[in-house]
Amino acid sequence: MKFTYNRILSYFFRGLLVLTPLAVTCYVIYTIFFFVDGLIPVPFPGIGILMVIGLITFAGYLASLFFTKPLFEWFERGLFKIPLVSLLYTSIKDLMSAFVGDKKKFSSPVIVQVSETVSRLGFLTQEDLSIIGKPDLVAVYFPHSYNVSGNVFLVKRELVTPLKGVKSSDVMKFMVSGGVSPLEH
DSSP states (O other): OHHHHHHHHHHHHHHHHHHHHHHHHHHHHHHHHHHHHTTSOOSSTTHHHHHHHHHHHHHHHHHHSTTTHHHHHHHHHHHHTSHHHHHHHHHHHHHHHHHSSTTOSTTOEEEEEOSSSOEEEEEEEESOOGGGTOTTEEEEEEEOTTSSOEEEEEEEGGGEEEOOSOOHHHHHHHHHTTTOSOOOO
């Protein structure tokens, strides 16, 4: 009887391990899909999300054109003059540009020696801190595991070693997963 009970319990936990990530992933995708689809209310499901994707792509196209680019820059300068809006807008824009665009910030994974026996993985975000009078320091971002946050530390340049041959996305996945996801070449 005990053998059967342990085996059933083992199958249950194995099933949880298989189905939970799948269910949570499906739920998140489902929720995001219907949220974005609902931004433009149309009676046919899926058309709203296509319209949002088209609108975002069209805005990106307009922002890159020679004759409309100054209009976007003028609008952005206007946002910079509004105190609270400026702080929020620039923070969101910097976060977005860290992941997409020409100036991706999380593209330089590094290992930082914290002590003689401990090192941490992070991302080099600023190589020149001479503006604050610290030319010998660099800024390194350390994401938290299982969280959407992290810390920025100013670290002596000689304690930072760039990681060669490892993709930034794999390093981020490794750190966010608490070291559970494997690093691949």
